[in-house]
Amino acid sequence: MRKVGVLVVSIGILLSFVLLFASGDTNQGPKFAYIDSTKVLQSYSKFITLQAKYQEDAAFYQKKLNELAAEINSMKEQGVSEQEINKKIAEYSQKQQQYSQMLNNEYQPKFSQIEQEILEKIAQYAEIMGYDFVFNSKSMAYGNSKYDITAQFIEYLNSAQ
Structure with missing residues (x-):
C-alpha cells in the first residue's frame, strides 16, 4: 500500500512539472488547467484492477506471515x-x-x-483541448x-481505453 502512496506522490510531482505547449494565440496568454491525480487514479479502471490484484497478493503473503507468527x-x-x-x-x-521484494518487483x-500511460494521455488531452500547462492540484x-x-479528463481517459 505504501507503494501506491509513492505512486500518487510521483504522479503529482510529474504532473506539476509537465509543461505542455499547444498551438494557441499568444496574444491571449497561456491556457492553464489542473487535475486531481488522486481522483484520476481512483477512476482509472486499469489502476483499480491492478490495485485490487496487488492487495490480493499482499493479503496472500500476509496470511503466510501470520501463519509463521502463530507458529512462533x-x-x-x-x-x-x-x-x-x-x-x-x-x-x-x-x-x-x-x-x-517480490511484491515490489512485480508491481x-x-x-x-x-503512471506513464496517464501522463501520455494528459499530453494528448492537453493538445486536443489547447492547454499550454496542466498542473496537479x-x-x-x-x-x-x-x-x-x-472530470473531463477522467471521461477522456476512460473512453480512450
Whole structure:
C-alpha cells in the first residue's frame, strides 16, 4: 500500500512539472488547467484492477506471515528453546523481506507503466483541448475551480481505453 502512496506522490510531482505547449494565440496568454491525480487514479479502471490484484497478493503473503507468527507463538507456549524460537523469528524476518521484494518487483513496474500511460494521455488531452500547462492540484496552494478539468479528463481517459 505504501507503494501506491509513492505512486500518487510521483504522479503529482510529474504532473506539476509537465509543461505542455499547444498551438494557441499568444496574444491571449497561456491556457492553464489542473487535475486531481488522486481522483484520476481512483477512476482509472486499469489502476483499480491492478490495485485490487496487488492487495490480493499482499493479503496472500500476509496470511503466510501470520501463519509463521502463530507458529512462533505456539513454540513459545510449548516452551521450545530460545535458540529454536530465534531461528523461526529470523525465518519470519527473511520471509517478510522476501515477500515485500517480490511484491515490489512485480508491481512497481506495472504501477509505473500506468503512471506513464496517464501522463501520455494528459499530453494528448492537453493538445486536443489547447492547454499550454496542466498542473496537479496537490502541488498548488490554490486553484480556481473553473480551471479544474479532472472530470473531463477522467471521461477522456476512460473512453480512450
